[in-house]
Amino acid sequence: xxxxxxxNAWLIGSIVAVVAGIVGFFVVLRGAAFPAHAxxxxxxxxxxxxxxxxxxxxFGLGVFSLGxxxxxxxxxxxxxxxxxTALALVMMLALGAAFLSQSTEYEPEIFSxxxxxxxxxxxxxxxxxAVLGLVCVVAIGALYRRLLLTSIAPEVAAAVGLNPAxxxxxxxxxxxxxxTMTVPVVGALLIFTLMIGPPAAARSFTDRTALALWSSVxxxxxxxxxxxxCSYQTNWPxxxxxxxxxxxxxxxxxxxxxxxxxxxxxxxxxxxxxxxS
Amino acid sequence: xxxxxxxxxxxVALIVGAVSAVVSAVVGVVxxxxxxxxxxxxxxxxxxxGGSASFYYGVAxxxxxxVAGALGAGAMDLIGVQRLxxxxxxxxxxxxxxTGLAALFLYLDATRSATTGATQQIxxxxxxxxxxSTVPLVAVMSVATLAVIAVIYRPLLMSSLSAELAAARGIAxxxxxxxxxxxxxxxxxxxxxxxxxxxxxxxxxxxxxTALRLTRRLRGAFVVAVALGVGATWxxxxxxxxxxxxxxSSQGLxxxxxIVALVxxxxxxxxxxxxxxxxxxxxxxxx
Numbered sequence: 124x125x126x127x128x129x130x131n132a133w134l135i136g137s138i139v140a141v142v143a144g145i146v147g148f149f150v151v152l153r154g155a156a157f158p159a160h161a162x163x164x165x166x167x168x169x170x171x172x173x174x175x176x177x178x179x180x181x182f183g184l185g186v187f188s189l190g191x192x193x194x195x196x197x198x199x200x201x202x203x204x205x206x207x208t209a210l211a212l213v214m215m216l217a218l219g220a221a222f223l224s225q226s227t228e229y230e231p232e233i234f235s236x237x238x239x240x241x242x243x244x245x246x247x248x249x250x251x252x253a254v255l256g257l258v259c260v261v262a263i264g265a266l267y268r269r270l271l272l273t274s275i276a277p278e279v280a281a282a283v284g285l286n287p288a289x290x291x292x293x294x295x296x297x298x299x300x301x302x303t304m305t306v307p308v309v310g311a312l313l314i315f316t317l318m319i320g321p322p323a324a325a326r327s328f329t330d331r332t333a334l335a336l337w338s339s340v341x342x343x344x345x346x347x348x349x350x351x352x353c354s355y356q357t358n359w360p361x362x363x364x365x366x367x368x369x370x371x372x373x374x375x376x377x378x379x380x381x382x383x384x385x386x387x388x389x390x391x392x393x394x395x396x397x398x399x400s
Numbered sequence: 401x402x403x404x405x406x407x408x409x410x411x412v413a414l415i416v417g418a419v420s421a422v423v424s425a426v427v428g429v430v431x432x433x434x435x436x437x438x439x440x441x442x443x444x445x446x447x448x449x450g451g452s453a454s455f456y457y458g459v460a461x462x463x464x465x466x467v468a469g470a471l472g473a474g475a476m477d478l479i480g481v482q483r484l485x486x487x488x489x490x491x492x493x494x495x496x497x498x499t500g501l502a503a504l505f506l507y508l509d510a511t512r513s514a515t516t517g518a519t520q521q522i523x524x525x526x527x528x529x530x531x532x533s534t535v536p537l538v539a540v541m542s543v544a545t546l547a548v549i550a551v552i553y554r555p556l557l558m559s560s561l562s563a564e565l566a567a568a569r570g571i572a573x574x575x576x577x578x579x580x581x582x583x584x585x586x587x588x589x590x591x592x593x594x595x596x597x598x599x600x601x602x603x604x605x606x607x608x609x610t611a612l613r614l615t616r617r618l619r620g621a622f623v624v625a626v627a628l629g630v631g632a633t634w635x636x637x638x639x640x641x642x643x644x645x646x647x648x649s650s651q652g653l654x655x656x657x658x659i660v661a662l663v664x665x666x667x668x669x670x671x672x673x674x675x676x677x678x679x680x681x682x683x684x685x686x687x
Contacts, residue, residue, distance in 0.1 A: 312502075363507075
């Protein structure tokens with residue numbers, strides 16, 4: 124389980140988990156689950172298109188995910204953000220269907236773009252993933268305060284002169300960067316799940332921001348490791364186990380939050396934890 | 401376009417496409433007003449999970465689509481789709497579990513039998529390969545969905561536009577919301593089996609969002625959305641049919657591509673500045 128091709132899978136899985144845990148924390152905080160689903164899913168069309176004209180799929184993924192991030196950011200300024208995101212997603216998917224209809228690509232290739240092929244990762248793929256992952260983490264680090272402020276207290280952010288639309292677009296570009304790095308190795312499904320489940324679970328365990336961020340990374344790591352081990356034992360897809368394990372974490376987190384909340388209401392003398400912060 | 405109007409599959413595509421477009425447009429206006437586009441899209445993915453499961457268990461795909469959609473809608477409501485803050489997250493969690501299950505079922509389908517094309521068929525669908533025996537079912541369920549919307553129309557709109565006002569007038573917000581989610585799940589499940597999951601979302605959100613930018617009155621928006629949806633569908637089918645003659649390889653482009661492109665184009669055009677000025681010339685005048 125810890126030799127040969129599995130070593131690469133463990134390494135890549137861990138890198139992806141750390142990046143998804145950090146980026147995903149802000150996805151959940153900002154309520155950006157839909158773009159986080161749309162950008163990786165739609166970007167697969169870019170890979171199909173690049174394949175068709177004989178380019179590196181990574182290039183197509185990059186162009187499409189970046190285009191989606193900028194397009195959603197731009198159109199959402201004058202229109203309903205969720206409707207715009209849905210339209211951008213279906214437009215990319217339709218382009219993907221058109222590319223696939225023109226190519227001789229066979230089914231397993233589509234399957235692997237959507238659901239990933241983490242067990243088939245080569246050592247050479249580690250470097251670009253690690254570099255793009257580092258870029259994402261550094262970008263989040265640089266934007267940390269601004270992201271927090273525009274998500275938690277938009278009025279304060281506006282008062283100190285931050286442009287929320289610009290911050291949103293930059294954040295979407297970070298999601299695009301994370302997408303380009305992860306879709307070829309883990310698939311669109313897995314990266315979305317990792318950006319939603321672990322951070323959502325972490326937020327229900329604690330109200331403190333920094334602690335929630337670190338527990339989000341920790342839960343993401345445990346989720347990926349458990350999924351890889353289960354997948355190795357059963358041969359079932361990794362993505363399935365990732366979604367089941369992260370959903371289980373979320374269920375436990377919500378139960379804990381509910382229990383804590385109900386205890387707080389039964390004993391009114393205890394300070395009621397602020398669940399909204 | 402030789403033989404366009406005497407072609408059997410084209411007839412079925414035109415009829416089923418129009419029925420799906422009408423239902424999607426009507427439901428879509430409410431979805432866009434309520435800000436539930438993510439849920440509307442996620443339910444197509446949830447429904448396709450049901451489709452891949454039904455391939456594995458050997459039941460009719462329609463049943464898989466509808467059961468999975470209803471379960472997904474119920475789960476979203478349970479986790480907290482009605483609260484604005486938690487809604488996006490609840491949809492995301494349900495969606496990720498559903499796609500995880502889809503990965504499993506597609507893998508099991510692929511390993512158990514060599515039913516080629518299942519993945520592509522489930523994910524993209526095609527109006528042209530539709531089985532004409534599904535037409536009556538799609539029609540009946542569509543009428544039922546529209547009937548449900550008509551029955552809850554007033555409380556639904558009031559709770560969408562102002563939840564506080566609706567609650568003050570004694571409307572059961574939770575019940576109205578859940579009923580609408582179930583109607584949405586059925587509409588979306590039907591349209592994704594009839595026309596594919598991409599088109600399902602496109603026809604749900606696109607015409608409605610465009611119509612709401614073109615007119616301020618809600619009744620007008622319903623009419624405009626239906627017209628746009630049906631128009632885009634029929635034009636798209638026509639273009640796809642003709643596209644078989646465009647390339648020397650006689651490899652046509654998929655119909656979903658054309659319909660989505662038309663819908664997307666309509667949305668972009670509806671936001672263009674000259675058109676906005678034309679439609680709302682006296683913005684400053686008091687109404």
